Amino acid sequence: MLGAASLPIPPTPSWPEVYSGIPARLADIAAQTKEKIFSQRTLPRAAxxxxxxxxxxxxxxxxxxxxxxxxxxxxxxxxxxxxxxxxxxxxxxxxxxxxxxxxxxxxxxxxxxxxxxxxxxxxxxxxxxxxxxxxxxxxxxxxxxxxxxxxxxxxxxxxxxxxxxxxxxxxxxxxxxxxxxxxxxxxxxxxxxxxxxxxxxxxxxxxxxxxxxxxxxxxxxxxxxxxxxxxxxxxxxxxxxxxxxxxxxxxxxxxxxxxxxxxxxxxxxxxxxxxxxxxxxxxxxxxxxxxxxxxxxxxxxxxTDHTSYMITFRDEDQYPEIMSTIRPLAINKVLGNVPQLRHVIQELAVTGKPKSYFYDGPGQIPREVIRKWAKEMPCGDCSWVFYGTVYGPDEFRRGQLEIIRREFGKIDGSRLMLPEELPEDHYLHSRVAVCSGVPVLRELDWLQWLPNGAHLFFAPIAPTSGEDVKRLFELCRKRHEEYGIDLFPTLCVASRESHVIVNLVYDRSSKESKAKAYNCLRAMIADAAAEGYGEYRTHILFSDQVAGTYNWNNNALMRMNEALKDALDPNGILAPGKNGIWPKRFRGKGWEILAGDQRTSSLPAIVKEPAAGEKL
Incomplete structure (x- = not known):
């Protein structure tokens, strides 16, 4: 069987010729992205x-x-x-x-x-x-x-x-x-x-x-x-x-x-x-x-007119203070959009260079190595990067930016930069496009971090508060250290809550790499639920566990969902198990995959049949 590097890379289908294709304005970027992805691939094109x-x-x-x-x-x-x-x-x-x-x-x-x-x-x-x-x-x-x-x-x-x-x-x-x-x-x-x-x-x-x-x-x-x-x-x-x-x-x-x-x-x-x-x-x-x-x-x-900006923060442990600054600005609509707070490791990842370019040792990339490389980048020696955008007429935007600069300036070592102050290839320019409604392809670059790059998302919701985010971040850090996985956290901030998105990158050619990501995610779901935090979205194989954490009042929500499912879908034919909702036809027959389940496939586990006279 021919490996990935043995075959020429065909062009990406174009839109509108193919409904799912790439528009002409992004054709060159798609070609470059595809070449980078396939250069890191050791799996065969077709299995x-x-x-x-x-x-x-x-x-x-x-x-x-x-x-x-x-x-x-x-x-x-x-x-x-x-x-x-x-x-x-x-x-x-x-x-x-x-x-x-x-x-x-x-x-x-x-x-x-x-x-x-x-x-x-x-x-x-x-x-x-x-x-x-x-x-x-x-x-x-x-x-x-x-x-x-x-x-x-x-x-x-x-x-x-x-x-x-x-x-x-x-x-x-x-x-x-x-x-x-x-x-x-x-x-x-x-x-x-x-x-x-x-x-x-x-x-x-x-x-x-x-x-x-x-x-x-x-x-x-x-x-x-x-x-x-x-x-x-x-x-x-x-x-x-x-x-x-x-x-x-x-x-x-x-x-x-x-x-x-x-x-x-x-x-x-x-x-x-x-x-x-x-x-x-x-x-x-x-x-x-x-x-x-x-x-x-x-x-x-x-x-409307708009201005995007980037703020960097120097110290690793400043994120509770950052979130405490964000919260009143978000609630009062000063921030204007749904901004992101990202760990500086992502400044390395979005360059599209593999982890081995920055660090070829075992386990997680050390914090000091991340900071060493960050010093050479436009973000400088920092730990966190905040991407935001303000909207409206010039005077209104200037007023918003003045408030933002003043409030974040109270955090020691913070620095605000505008797009014109950064190189054309910096990630902020991608945020400028996205935050003004222009779809892009740039976000794929961090898949180059590992060969055969794939990823899972851990996506809990937290109040926009320093204390809550710290609790979630620390449990994520603990589990990532346990499993030797690099931690890629992003916070997408709405008025009163934050989507705490943690991206687990793994090598899908490696059973060991996949098992580490799988077990790490299972552990974080359980850890977060124990602290009162639940995911807003998850992978199909983790949906039973996540749905099971929303179990207030003896699983009242799931019992209602199952009643709706059985009424609307009496034959249980539509997407059984999606988001943890199983129809009567499949329910309780071993399909559910819950915390601690050690099976290695999604097929149903063996369910013990009741003995004569034993209640179900």
Whole structure:
């Protein structure tokens, strides 16, 4: 089998020729990024399937004869080319060419969370067809928008052998951009790159809000409650109206969309007012398996002037003081956007150079080595770097920056820098783009830290206070030292809370490296929960543990979620196990992976059958 270095690297697919491709303005950057990623790769481009099982891997409780019958029927219903079997070599690809067959950043074996097939519906009606088909054959389906949330499992189904319902390839339209209402309506396959280009093509003075990387689905990120960095950074908070296929195949519209418009048109207020009349149901379709969102409205931000800046802080132990300074500024909206506080190790990582360039010794890179290299960089000898942006007219921005400079200046050794004071290749310029709604590709550079770079996210929520953040940071530091993993913490700061995002980078060719990251994350989830902190998002294989930490009042929340699941999805066909919610059909049968579980695959553990007369 040929290794990664033995084959020429093909160009990255371009947008709009390929819905998930790279726009022309970033083609050169994509080529450079891809070359760097593949230069660090020792795994083969394509991995032959070595397991003894016949391919494709079957869904649970489905015979091959029944599966083949079901696939033949589905191909007849939605087209031969729109149903692909997962019976070929597994290709991890990279961010811009990610797989929809398995987890590209596999934390267990590569073929652990694999699908049996991928289905590509082209409309809401075809999604309904697939859902009804799944109910008929009792085949679990796992919907994805684009499958690029790679730190959380990507496109991999939680149940091995489920059928992936890939909404992105054929449902990729920007359905509407309204310049007066400052809103849009999109399908699942619209990436941030695509929406940005569509808005630019109109000439309307509007911004989108993008996360750190622009290749993901706008709809998918909001449904997973992701964040961006302009004043519109709460993506679900800035959505307005959904179209949803329920697990029975019925379609509903939420908010004002439930009220028919005149002459059969969409309701004119569908993207204007989120709530409509009656119970607000939109939230139950986020981070759940209660429905498949096929259309979603979003508010767009009117374009405005902006100024980004970077503040460095000298000492490692200053972060409680930094957070105490941030909190009143965030609550009073002085900071303007969703800023980031990053450890200076990330100044090294975002250069795209591997860890071995800075340090080739064993274990964690020493703190003194990080500081030595930082001294040679624009950030200088520091421990923390704060990236922020202010918005509005010149005078207003100057006033905000004056307050920010004054308050952070009270922290000994702090230093504020503007983009024009830094080299063109410095990371701050990437933040300037992201914080003004321009999607980029730069954030991938830290994957070069290790060969075959992959990552997991530990993502707890903490109040924006020095004491709380210190408690979380110290437990993360302790576990990273225990497992010998370099600590990459970032705090994304909203008004009253911080997303404490810790990035665990590992070498996915190494069982030892993967095991360390896996066990470290399991330990941090338990440690944080013991202190009262919970994750807002997690990888598919950690969802049972995280969901289990939200257990107030004898797991009242999960019992409610299970009641909803059983009512909406009586056959348990829609994404079983997603976010820790299992339907009755699979519940309590060994699929759940909880803290302390030592299994090495996602397959169900053996559940002891009750003896005669023994209660379940």
């Amino acid at each position: 032959e399937r070595t397991q003894a099982e016949e391919l494709p891997i079957l869904p649970p409780e489905i015979t091959r004869e029944r599966f083949n019958e079901a696939v033949a029927e589905l191909r007849k219903d939605i087209g031969e080319k729109n149903v692909e079997l997962n019976d070929k070599p597994l290709i991890d690809g990279w961010y811009m060419e990610h797989p929809n067959t398995h987890d590209a950043f596999h934390i267990m074996e590569q073929d652990d969370t694999v699908s049996s097939a991928t289905v590509y519906p082209g409309s809401t009606e075809e999604v309904q067809t697939v859902v009804r088909w799944a109910n008929k054959y009792l085949i679990p389906i796992y919907p994805i928008s684009m499958g690029r949330n790679l730190g959380y499992g990507g496109a991999a189904p939680r149940i091995r052998g489920a059928v992936v319902l890939d909404l992105g390839r054929r449902m990729d339209k920007v359905l509407k951009i309204d310049p007066d209402n400052c809103s849009c309506l999109v399908e699942p396959g619209v990436s941030y790159f695509a929406l940005y280009e569509a808005v630019q093509a109109t000439g309307y003075p509007l911004w989108i809000d993008t996360p750190d990387l622009g290749g993901g689905s706008v709809l998918g990120n909001a449904v997973d409650r992701g964040v961006g960095y302009t004043p519109y950074g709460d993506h679900f908070g800035c959505h307005c109206g959904m179209e949803v296929v329920l697990p029975t195949g019925e379609v509903v519209r939420t908010g004002m969309g439930a009220l028919p418009g005149k002459n059969g048109e969409d309701n004119p207020c569908w993207q204007s007012f989120q709530y409509g009349y009656g119970p607000y149901s939109d939230g139950i379709f986020t981070q759940s398996n209660f429905g498949i969102v096929t259309k979603m409205g979003f508010w767009l931000m009117p374009a």
